[in-house]
Amino acid sequence: MEGLRNITEEDVEEQLNRLLPTMPNVCSCEQCRLDMATYALNRLKPNYVRSDKGALFHKVNVSSQQAKTEILATVVNAINIISSKPSHD
Ligand SMILES: [Zn+2]
Numbered sequence: 165m166e167g168l169r170n171i172t173e174e175d176v177e178e179q180l181n182r183l184l185p186t187m188p189n190v191c192s193c194e195q196c197r198l199d200m201a202t203y204a205l206n207r208l209k210p211n212y213v214r215s216d217k218g219a220l221f222h223k224v225n226v227s228s229q230q231a232k233t234e235i236l237a238t239v240v241n242a243i244n245i246i247s248s249k250p251s252h253d
Pocket residue numbers: 191192193194195196197250252
C-alpha cells in the first residue's frame with residue numbers, strides 16, 4: 165500500500181544480502197532469494213510503519229533487538245530449507 169513500509173521485509177532482505185555472500189554453496193539467484201524471503205516473511209510478524217511525509221516518529225522505524233534476532237534465525241532457516249530443495253534445476 166502506498167505510504168506503508170514493512171520493516172520486517174527490509175530486515176529480511178538485509179540479512180539475505182549479508183548471509184548469502186558468506187555461503188558459496190548456496191544458490192543465491194533471484195528465484196531462490198525470493199523463495200527464501202517468502203518463507204521467512206510468512207513466518208515472521210510484519211512490522212508496518214508509515215513511510216509517507218506525514219510520518220513523524222522515525223524512531224519506531226527500527227526493529228527491536230529481539231525482533232532482529234528472530235529475523236536472523238528465521239532467515240538462516242529459510243536459506244537451509246530453500247537451498248536443500250531449490251524450485252529450479
Ligand atoms: Zn537459485
